[in-house]
Amino acid sequence: MTAPQNKPDLHEDPIREHTYDGIQEYDKRLPNWWLWTLYGSIIFSIGYWFYYEQSGAGPTGIEKLESRMVELEAARLAAGVGKPEDSILWEMSRNEAFLSSGRRIYETNCVACHGTDLRGGVGNNLIDDTWLHGGLPSQMWDVISDGVLEKGMPGWGTLIGERSVSAVTAYILSYHEEGPEGQARPR
Ligand code: HEC
Incomplete structure (x- = not known):
């Protein structure tokens, strides 16, 4: 058996402690694009909630x-x-x-x-x-x-x-x- 070709580069991500079926995971930081999508949708949901549910400005489905x-x-x-x-x-x-x-x-x-x-x-x-x-x-x-x-x-x-x-x-x-x-x- 040769070493796996696409073995990850050396990096600082720590390895998490648990082992599942002999598999271990890196504790990777979430990528920025992912985090910003999350934050963006939270901000959007607040605006959406306010417009449709709180202010009464947006039409409801029934309207x-x-x-x-x-x-x-x-x-x-x-x-x-x-x-x-x-x-x-x-x-x-x-x-x-x-x-x-x-x-x-x-x-x-x-x-x-x-x-x-x-x-x-x-x-x-x-x-x-x-x-x-x-x-x-x-x-x-x-x-x-x-x-x-x-x-x-x-x-x-x-x-x-x-x-x-x-x-x-x-x-x-x-x-x-x-x-x-x-x-x-x-x-
Ligand atoms: C230049 C003035 C003038 C304009 C503009 C006008 N009318 Fe008239 N209308 C009259 C007059 C005068 C009479 C009364 C006719 C009669 O003595 O037989 C009348 C009568 C009527 C009547 C009959 C009322 C009844 O007692 O039977 C209706 C309905 C009516 N108008 C609707 C309209 C509508 C709708 C418009 C707009 C699209 C309009 N009029 C624009 C002058 C006008």
């Missing part, structure tokens, strides 16, 4: 799931083309994803005449129970889409598209509840 479900639901509601049925418009009015886009559309295009609080100005009040053109969601959708040109309400269908008309209708509906015949009435 992420819920917001994804809202988006999926919004996509399902919007899947139909053209004018949605009354019941779908009511559902849209309870979907956060629709409401936030409806709110944006309202703030950009409608505030000037209907006011920030929807109580009207040049245009009429949209949160009372008086509807000049009917209080069914589909009737609102028609007025918004076609407008009432002789009275100064522009037709929005061609300007913002059907999907945005649906979203802004849903936004107005979110200030109402469904009356016995499906008409919007103030909450």
Whole structure:
């Protein structure tokens, strides 16, 4: 038997006392890259723990799931083309994803005449129970889409598209509840 070829170089690492099945171990110092990975992950875990568990800033898995479900639901509601049925418009009015886009559309295009609080100005009040053109969601959708040109309400269908008309209708509906015949009435 010749001496093993890859016998370790002479070094200072001490040999540990125990012997397992005739095998002895060097007491080697852990390499720096390994130690820094360990320290780094400890530091990271403290930040992670603080962000997600303590501060409440990071979304939890459930919150992420819920917001994804809202988006999926919004996509399902919007899947139909053209004018949605009354019941779908009511559902849209309870979907956060629709409401936030409806709110944006309202703030950009409608505030000037209907006011920030929807109580009207040049245009009429949209949160009372008086509807000049009917209080069914589909009737609102028609007025918004076609407008009432002789009275100064522009037709929005061609300007913002059907999907945005649906979203802004849903936004107005979110200030109402469904009356016995499906008409919007103030909450
Ligand atoms: C230039 C002013 C103006 C703007 C901008 C405007 N409206 Fe109007 N809107 C009116 C007027 C005026 C009426 C009342 C029409 C009538 O007397 O028949 C009206 C009526 C309506 C009605 C019918 C209310 C009812 O009682 O039946 C709805 C719904 C409505 N607007 C929604 C919107 C939405 C949504 C937007 C933005 C996308 C918008 N309007 C932008 C002036 C405006």
